[in-house]
Amino acid sequence: MRVMSQDVFKALADESRRHLLDKLRERDGRSLNELCVELDMSRQAVSKHLAILEAANLVVTLARGRTKYHYLNPIPLQDIIDRWIAPYRQHQTTALMALKRELEKKT
């Protein structure tokens, strides 16, 4: 299963899903029903959100009997740093900064 960067960004773009990630960061290995307590919506809605997080590989699951346990996976976030965040750190000394200095001179 190949996870596209697209999937990770879309997964992170929703407030409820970020909230789920936060809750799992507090304590993961929780079941769907346990996680439902944290969100003010139906179980099915939470289930959909978890499926999206799982498709993005931000959450991995383990089914044991009739319950499914959810675990955080930090790898995709690390990939996003490497691909997206780190390169932008190079940008501290480029046109924007030159522009700011230019504007500050004039005021």
Next chain:
Amino acid sequence: MRVMSQDVFKALADESRRHLLDKLRERDGRSLNELCVELDMSRQAVSKHLAILEAANLVVTLARGRTKYHYLNPIPLQDIIDRWIAPYRQHQTTALMALKRELEKKT
């Protein structure tokens, strides 16, 4: 103008907007028309995307005469690291890893 983390994530969730950011990282200070060359859609569509990036503060603009120049702003991405990415680096040694070890023992 307060920028919500929500705005940044939503802005990053679209492929066309990430492509625009990439193009601006190559060379920023470009006008709307110059950026239109990079995307296969109408000028108005590109304009909307740039407005969303600007609302997320990922792009700042400077109007001079009839043209508007677009510059990258790396600050929101740094904020995302601090709020979202860095905390998850702590998670290398938690339940997920214990689970993996457990599974590897059994196979």
Next chain:
DNA sequence: ATTATATGCAACCATATGGTTGCATGTAAA
């Protein structure tokens, strides 16, 4: 003054998204 250029605004449209409800399925407990 007229024309061309760069962008903005608004209405419209198809599809995606995030939620609901109802029912089905599989597993544990009595």
Next chain:
DNA sequence: TTTACATGCAACCATATGGTTGCATATAAT
């Protein structure tokens, strides 16, 4: 073997999203 519990599946719905087209406005060039 019933009964209860945890989750999955599917249809449906309202709103958000990403695109279009047409027109308006402001500035630069002739």
